[in-house]
Structure formats: structure tokens, C-alpha cells
Amino acid sequence: MPAVLYDFDGLLIDSETAGLLSWQRVYAEFGHELDLAHWLSETEAGRGPCMPTERLAELVGKPVDWEAVERRRIVWRDELLVARPGAEDHLAEARRLGFDLAIVSNAPDWWIRQRLDSAGIAPELFEVIICKTEGIARKPAPDAYLAALRELECAAGDALAFEDSPVGIRAARAARIRCVAVPNMVTAHFDLSAADVTLPSLAARPLAEVAGALLTAGCPGVRERSPDGR
Known part of the structure; x- marks a missing residue:
């Protein structure tokens, strides 16, 4: 998927x-x-x-x-510490379209879950959360992205990464994953040209349009999910 x-x-x-x-x-x-x-x-x-x-x-x-x-x-x-503009709608669209979702981060698990909770985003939205842990090298190494692909049983060509920084973009591209850069006020100062596409916000373009242009499998189309979102 x-x-x-x-x-x-x-x-x-x-x-x-x-x-x-x-x-x-x-x-x-x-x-x-x-x-x-x-x-x-x-x-x-x-x-x-x-x-x-x-x-x-x-x-x-x-x-x-x-x-x-x-x-x-x-x-x-x-x-x-709030969700970035368009984040919640982007996640909801991804779920409607039938994508599996993952967080791939250098941050520790406690921080991710604490901040998701404070932003009102349910951790259950994500099939996988790859975080700072022993045995997984930090970005820009591709290890965290490769771990997410393994857990999701997803080919790199069927995955799309969203990143805000050069370190994350390098990690995704090293894992052979197409990458969309969405800079924030800080990372807008950096060179993000290694990304396949750069958007000013997560709300700038529909996910279906971006995925259709970048993914090997295109956009999966809407599929029904059980009440727990899976």
C-alpha cells in the first residue's frame, strides 16, 4: 500500500x-x-x-x-507549539485517500506523543512512528526511513516523504523516497533544492495531486477503513 x-x-x-x-x-x-x-x-x-x-x-x-x-x-x-497550517487537513486527506501513514523523526517517542496530544492529533492515525532509538542512526542517514518502509511493507517508489529541512530531505532521498519540502520560518533560510517539490505549506496543493505526480503507483484512491482508522 x-x-x-x-x-x-x-x-x-x-x-x-x-x-x-x-x-x-x-x-x-x-x-x-x-x-x-x-x-x-x-x-x-x-x-x-x-x-x-x-x-x-x-x-x-x-x-x-x-x-x-x-x-x-x-x-x-x-x-x-501548535500544528503547522494545513497539517490536520493533510493527514485527514491522506487517510481518506487510503495511504498508510508514518512519522519518521529524530525526536524521542515521548516528545512526539506529548506534542501530538497537545495539538489534538491522535497517534492512532499513524501505522508506524519511527523515532530516536538505539540502533537507528539519526537523519541524514536513511535508517529511519528504511525502518518505516520495512514496517509498512512498502516499496520506496510507493512512498512519499514530507520534510522541512535539508537533513531530512537527504535522509529521504538516500532511502530512494520522493520528497516534498515544506519549509517553516526557520528552514526557509536553507537550501531545500534536493527535494522533488517545495511547497509553502501543507495546504498549498492537494495531496492527491502531488502523489499522482511523484509516486510510482500514483494515488491509491479512497478505500474504506474500520472505525479505528485502519
């Missing part, structure tokens, strides 16, 4: 934008400006989440209660 494989952070949930804005607010609280170039370089390299506390400590130059700072930052971040 054809499948749609979704990255998580920055693609379904706008965590990269939330992280950046919350850290910019922390820096502003201390009268400084976040080094955006450093932040972007860390994100582009896939070393996130970026935690530029040491850089701020050097600027402040005096003792700071960093635990209290982090508590405030998390509150600010969580206020911004």
Missing part, C-alpha cells in the same frame, strides 16, 4: 519556530540579541534542539538562575 511519511518537528508541529522565538525572548529579557546565524547553522546541521545558554552566559557575565530562565522559556515555547 502506498504510504506518506512525515517528519515531525518543524513539519507537523511548528517546534522550530517556537524554539527560535522563545530563545529570542530570553535573550531580549537580558538585553541581548540572539545570534541568528549560529542558530540557523546548528539547525541546518541537524544538531538541534539548539540551546544557546553558554553564549548568553558569556554576554551576561554574572550569575543567573538558569533553571528559572528555562522554566519561563518552556512556558513561552509551549504557547507557540
